[in-house]
Amino acid sequence: MSIDRCAQLKTLQLFGMASAWNEWQAEYTSQQKPVMPEVWLDRLIVAEQADRQARRLNYQLKVARFPIHRDLMSFDWQETPLQQARIDQLANASFMDQAHNLILVGGTGTGKTHLATALAIAAIHQGKRVRFYNAVDLVNQLDKEKQQGKAGNLAKQLTQIDAVILDELGYLPFPTAGGALLFHLISHLYEKSSLIITTNLNFGEWVQVFGDAKMTTALLDRITHHCDILETGNDSYRFKQRKKVVDNQ
Helix, strand or coil: CCCCHHHHHHHCCCHHHHHHHHHHHHHHHHHCCCCCHHHHHHHHHHHHHHHHHHHHHHHHHHHHCCCCCCCHHHCCHHHCCCCHHHHHHHCCCHHHHCCCEEEEEECCCCCHHHHHHHHHHHHHHCCCCEEEEEHHHHHHHHHHHHHCCCCCHHHHHHCCCCEEEEEEECCCCCCHHHHHHHHHHHHHHCCCCEEEEEECCCHHHCHHHHCCHHHHHHHHHHHCCCEEEEEEECCCHHHHHHHHHHHHC
16 A cells, blocks of 8 residues: 555645655656655755745734735835935844834835835844734724723733834824823833834824823833934825826826
């Protein structure tokens, strides 16, 4: 009775090995050349490692919940005051190893969310775990958690990942209670997980979001303790692109 080794490998969840085994069997049959055991064993191991890496990457990209996939290759460096060399340096994700923060400040359409997402995706490719949130959506989730008597659960989960993206802070207001909830979350993440924040507000305007001057000062003290601040400018890249299209019509 023949042994279905491919099925056995799949049963063991060695899917990379199973695929490589089928390929090797077809190759061996056509070439009719014996191969030393260690040669095909090495080949199977490499295939399994590659398959697991690909599945891990796809899983982390999915659980990060990016609204859209962005990368640095598609970023227009001609339309930003930022230096590409500085962004490339941040793309190695080493700032996450020390739970340092990153704040991108600028007007609407200047590439803040694009850069935040692209840097996070680059980090995932290097084994990091990231979670993306719109600021208002996160506040609503924290409020719902509190109402259900589960306050603190999300904070505990997020301290287990490498970076949390807080997108569009300041674009839409939320209640004072929401500001307090966000303050407590950020305080919990302090020196445990990195924050990547995109905002259209300068620091003096953050009190408009959190509603309390003392709380806002304490929050900024924590966030900026270990932090890189990137200013993306105020001229909308998307507006410029639309204007070019109109002008060329």
